[in-house]
Amino acid sequence: MDISEVLSTNFTEFxxxxxxxxxxGAFENQELDAVVVTDGDEYRGIVSRRQLASSSIQPSAKVGSQVQHVPTVERTEDVREVARLMIGSDAKTLPVLNKxxxxxxxxxxxxxxxxxxxLDSVTVADAYTEKLVSATPDTTVGKALNTLREARIAHLPVVDENDLVGIVSLYDVIDFTVRGGSKSQGGSAGSFGGGGRTSGSHGGFGAREGDSDRILDLPVRNLMSETVATVRLNAPLDDVVETMFEREISSLVVxxxxxxxxxxxxxxxxxxEALTWERDDRRAVQVFGLDLLEGMDYDDVAELIESVTAKYGDMSVVKASIxxxxxxxxxxxxxxxxxxxxxxxxxxxxxxxxEGYGATHALRLAANAIERQVLKGKTYGQSKKNPEAEPQEHLYGWWLGG
Known part of the structure; x- marks a missing residue:
């Protein structure tokens, strides 16, 4: 299946x-994930809703200062490759080019x-992220915001001991601080990467001067939504997707x-990400843009990743996306x-x-940053389970002609 059947010609452009x-202001339209940025007739990049909400920027800044460069695809691109590019670039909107x-x-x-x-033969147990990145009801708004930004997620379940008592999204926190602490209504919905969407999000421009410290010290119980969508481990993924669209949410607590x-x-x-699984034994390390590297091939990149994790002791790479x-x-x-x-x-x-001049330099800088996190034990949740081969057979049938 190629994306010619699913691409949209309706997009917001700046x-x-x-x-x-x-x-x-455009992102007050809750269905909008990203806007396209152009310079005259030339495509330049995108700016995503989550990007703005996660950044400390001035409203007077220009769009060009926040342009995100994501992969572009042709209208005949395979859906599976598009999924890989979305995962590799951490973007849920990709521009489609023709000539x-x-x-x-x-x-x-x-x-x-x-x-x-x-997706009816693949279950939640095959694809979910184990071990929640979570908060407690007493976690401060400031700490919750820091966790959301550092972990690059947009949904933070609130757990009291072992009981799930609520959920808060990145957009809840931003809206809460912008509006000066009045409780947000809602708290569950749609952003790629475990994100959320609630009414009245205004982007990442921060709280008003003078109110910021007080608001950031409040507990998240002041803004969390107590209604949380949950799902069992044995639920099929097609039901999960249906629930997400029916309830306009993008994550369910397992x-x-x-x-x-x-x-x-x-x-x-x-x-x-489940769409990117290989039918057979998949490579643990996926590299997008390998041709940009000077003096390094795939094996060199895989060895670099392995050398980073080896410094922690018994740590195994489940998957690396570069x-x-x-x-x-x-x-x-x-x-x-x-x-x-x-x-x-x-x-x-x-x-x-x-970020550096030359792909090899940039990659080594990123690897050094990962290594520092590894040595500090600074994780963002436990690993995903490796899918068994059997549940994948049906999943692959549609693009392999089965």
């Missing part, structure tokens, strides 16, 4: 010189709607089959490159960026 305050011209966008939601009928104890979370990102993107900026003919590493191990999840 010129590179537009103020970010206008973009923040270099922007013709539309493809979103994670569109992909999930297209593949939902083929509870043990024998009790209501929360044991993990299943997000749209997790399901999209995205390399080349900017137009150069220094002495060497392009500026962004390297992003997402590392899943049997000890936890790590993520870091590195």
């Amino acid at each position: 010129d590179i010189g537009s103020p970010l305050s206008k973009v923040a 270099g011209q922007l013709v539309g966008v493809v979103t994670a939601d569109a992909v999930l709607k297209a593949v939902r009928p083929f 509870t043990a089959d024998e009790s209501d104890e929360p044991v993990g979370i299943i997000t749209k990102t997790d399901i999209i 995205e390399l993107h080349e900017h137009k900026e150069q220094s002495r003919g060497i392009p500026l490159v962004l390297a992003r590493i997402r590392l899943v191990t049997d000890r936890g999840y790590f993520t870091a960026d590195g």
